[in-house]
Amino acid sequence: MPRIFIDGEAGTTGLGIRERLAPLRERGAIELLSIAHEHRKDPAARRDMMAQADLAVLCLPDDAARTATRIADELGESGPRLLDASTAHRVAEGWTYGFPEMTAGQAQAIRHSRRVSNPGCYPTGAVALLRPLVEAGLLSPDACISINAVSGYTGGGRADIEAHERTGGPAFELYGLALAHKHVPEIQRYAALDRRPLFVPSVGHFPQGMIVSIPVHLAQLSWGATSARLHEALSDAYAGSDVISVCEAEARLDAAALAGSDRMELRVHREESLGHALLTARLDNLGKGASGAALQNIGLMLDLA
Ligand SMILES: NC(=O)C1=CN([C@@H]2O[C@H](COP(=O)(O)OP(=O)(O)OC[C@H]3O[C@@H](n4cnc5c(N)ncnc54)[C@H](OP(=O)(O)O)[C@@H]3O)[C@@H](O)[C@H]2O)C=CC1
Numbered sequence: 001m002p003r004i005f006i007d008g009e010a011g012t013t014g015l016g017i018r019e020r021l022a023p024l025r026e027r028g029a030i031e032l033l034s035i036a037h038e039h040r041k042d043p044a045a046r047r048d049m050m051a052q053a054d055l056a057v058l059c060l061p062d063d064a065a066r067t068a069t070r071i072a073d074e075l076g077e078s079g080p081r082l083l084d085a086s087t088a089h090r091v092a093e094g095w096t097y098g099f100p101e102m103t104a105g106q107a108q109a110i111r112h113s114r115r116v117s118n119p120g121c122y123p124t125g126a127v128a129l130l131r132p133l134v135e136a137g138l139l140s141p142d143a144c145i146s147i148n149a150v151s152g153y154t155g156g157g158r159a160d161i162e163a164h165e166r167t168g169g170p171a172f173e174l175y176g177l178a179l180a181h182k183h184v185p186e187i188q189r190y191a192a193l194d195r196r197p198l199f200v201p202s203v204g205h206f207p208q209g210m211i212v213s214i215p216v217h218l219a220q221l222s223w224g225a226t227s228a229r230l231h232e233a234l235s236d237a238y239a240g241s242d243v244i245s246v247c248e249a250e251a252r253l254d255a256a257a258l259a260g261s262d263r264m265e266l267r268v269h270r271e272e273s274l275g276h277a278l279l280t281a282r283l284d285n286l287g288k289g290a291s292g293a294a295l296q297n298i299g300l301m302l303d304l305a
């Protein structure tokens with residue numbers, strides 16, 4: 001029976017993964033190794049857990065995830081495979097990007113990799129919308145792309161959750177206004193863009209949910225691309241996926257509508273006569289944006305049905 005150690009199991013992402021693994025644990029498909037709370041930051045205790053685990057899931061701040069990776073590396077071949085939920089290794093050499101729906105071969109690559117990085121919540125939406133359009137030749141890799149996004153406050157981890165629940169706000173806040181959010185390199189790499197996209201994140205006073213939206217002027221697309229073709233390219237890319245659906249446009253979108261779900265919905269809102277389209281991805285930042293995606297990757301890495 002495969003043994004899994006969640007490093008950071010008491011945090012927001014770690015708890016979400018633990019909860020989702022409970023049914024597998026109950027039916028004896030996996031064993032969960034747990035560290036005593038008072039030792040959760042003790043490198044020797046964590047090394048000990050890693051030495052016993054087949055897979056360690058890192059639900060830690062970036063620096064702590066780098067340290068955990070060093071510990072696993074030192075254990076060599078007998079060390080665990082790693083799934084890192086932090087941002088530390090998303091574009092790092094030797095790591096496989098844990099987005100199984102991204103290309104035809106990605107699930108297979110994840111299945112066989114010893115080092116998998118779980119995608120960021122915002123990149124999950126942005127890459128899902130952009131990559132199929134670039135691959136279909138509808139969007140040039142050199143296009144000027146702007147990405148707006150709003151997340152529930154749980155995206156900021158324990159500190160932000162406590163702050164929002166203590167003070168009741170702010171209601172809505174733009175952040176990352178130095179325009180250098182940590183997710184931009186990941187979005188650019190996996191959306192297959194040559195030009196750095198402009199990314200404007202925001203956070204609202206609701207716990208879970210996310211909308212990533214990308215306005216498109218049809219005149220900037222490859223010649224002959226219509227908004228119907230955008231919808232068709234996305235539908236083709238995710239046909240057969242249980243997790244990602246391409247839905248019809250709606251007049252309003254509630255960012256929290258998928259809270260508690262591990263699914264993601266994509267839409268192309270369009271007004272051909274105006275030459276405008278708006279691509280949207282709706283997901284739960286803690287679901288397909290974090291713990292739900294981690295469960296998909298754990299399932300692939302450990303071959304769990
Ligand atoms: N929340 C989200 O929507 C998403 C988060 N992520 C990523 O997942 C990772 C975890 O985030 P999140 O769960 O939100 O964060 P939290 O702050 O909720 O949890 C982090 C956990 O790691 C523990 N921890 C901190 N430092 C160390 C250390 N040196 N050694 C061992 N444990 C440590 C913390 O303990 P303590 O609290 O006691 O300090 C806490 O239990 C981050 O890298 C984040 O970017 C990824 C996708 C989405």
Ligand SMILES: CC(=O)N[C@@H](CCC(=O)OP(=O)(O)O)C(=O)O
Nearest residue numbers: 086087119120121151155156203
């Ligand atoms: C609302 C909020 O603060 N969100 C976090 C991103 C959460 C997340 O998903 O970060 P990783 O996936 O990269 O770990 C932020 O913008 O830093």
